[in-house]
Amino acid sequence: MTDARVEEPRPDPATGPGEAELAEAGLRLDVDGAIATVTLNRPERRNAMTFATWRGLARIGESLPEGVRVVVVRGEGPSFSAGIDLGMFSGGAGSAFPDGSDAAASDRFIAELQAGYTWLRRPEIVSIAAVHGHAIGGGFQLALACDIRVIADDTRFCMKEPALGLVPDLTGTKPLVEIVGVNRALELCLTARTVLADEAARLGLAEHVVPRETLDTTVAEIAAAVLAVNPGAAAATKRLLLAAPGNTLDEQCAAERHEQIGRLREFFGAAKA
Numbered sequence: 001m002t003d004a005r006v007e008e009p010r011p012d013p014a015t016g017p018g019e020a021e022l023a024e025a026g027l028r029l030d031v032d033g034a035i036a037t038v039t040l041n042r043p044e045r046r047n048a049m050t051f052a053t054w055r056g057l058a059r060i061g062e063s064l065p066e067g068v069r070v071v072v073v074r075g076e077g078p079s080f081s082a083g084i085d086l087g088m089f090s091g092g093a094g095s096a097f098p099d100g101s102d103a104a105a106s107d108r109f110i111a112e113l114q115a116g117y118t119w120l121r122r123p124e125i126v127s128i129a130a131v132h133g134h135a136i137g138g139g140f141q142l143a144l145a146c147d148i149r150v151i152a153d154d155t156r157f158c159m160k161e162p163a164l165g166l167v168p169d170l171t172g173t174k175p176l177v178e179i180v181g182v183n184r185a186l187e188l189c190l191t192a193r194t195v196l197a198d199e200a201a202r203l204g205l206a207e208h209v210v211p212r213e214t215l216d217t218t219v220a221e222i223a224a225a226v227l228a229v230n231p232g233a234a235a236a237t238k239r240l241l242l243a244a245p246g247n248t249l250d251e252q253c254a255a256e257r258h259e260q261i262g263r264l265r266e267f268f269g270a271a272k273a
């Protein structure tokens with residue numbers, strides 16, 4: 001297997017994924033007004049994810065209808081996601097791993113998969129992970145890619161990649177460290193231990209822990225609350241908050257002024273016009 005195999009024709013980003021593409025990716029997409037729900041939909045495999053899943057997620061992000069302001073990510077069946085489809089390591093489930101011999105091609109390959117996660121941080125949307133059961137490896141990282149994690153009391157997080165000889169490379173290391181700190185992140189990743197819901201809440205890995213049967217209603221209530229906020233103010237505030245950890249106080253103050261000037265223009269500029 002060589003890195004040349006990773007070069008594949010790219011679908012047109014303007015057209016959203018069709019049902020067949022989503023089904024092959026093990027995904028379902030339901031758009032209801034301003035709320036899009038992405039469902040990991042291979043319950044018989046505990047929503048294990050393949051390259052097609054990550055590319056499918058990226059395609060959903062690229063083609064998200066303009067009016068969508070909340071994206072809910074959830075899993076069908078007993079688990080949120082059991083992470084990477086282990087069949088891919090033995091050549092099944094559409095596997096075509098780059099072997100790393102062409103670093104640039106391997107880098108592009110992984111970046112394409114990461115794009116399935118990064119769009120969830122876009123300022124124009126608020127992403128909510130509705131997690132239950134197992135959220136392992138790439139599944140845990142998908143929850144970490146979301147802005148808000150609402151978890152059921154049966155949730156079990158585990159960052160398993162190092163135990164399999166890999167690193168977590170689906171955008172999860174940054175939010176994990178930002179939430180729990182370097183030392184706790186190191187302990188979780190290098191022991192690959194399971195974090196239950198109560199501990200997840202204590203560590204800040206969940207904004208809400210709810211009984212399994214109220215997960216969907218809690219998520220719906222949070223989505224409704226988000227939609228009640230002015231869209232421009234929501235996007236500007238998310239930009240500010242995401243930038244805050246990397247900014248000095250002076251830089252953050254400047255960013256606040258910049259965003260507020262934009263808000264003032266919208267309020268008073270519109271009134272003058």
Ligand code: ACO
Nearest residue numbers: 044045046048082083084085086087134136137138160161
């Ligand atoms: N890849 C492929 N198939 C999987 C995966 C997976 N990651 N996880 C579960 N399945 C399959 C099982 O093989 C089983 O298939 P079968 O019915 O044909 O035997 C089916 O899904 C149900 O799995 P069970 O183990 O029977 O379900 P259970 O609810 O008891 O356990 C659990 C769920 C804990 C998730 C367990 O399946 C498991 O440990 N899976 C492997 C998790 C893993 O190591 N993931 C890799 C993480 S690293 C990364 O993501 C990069």
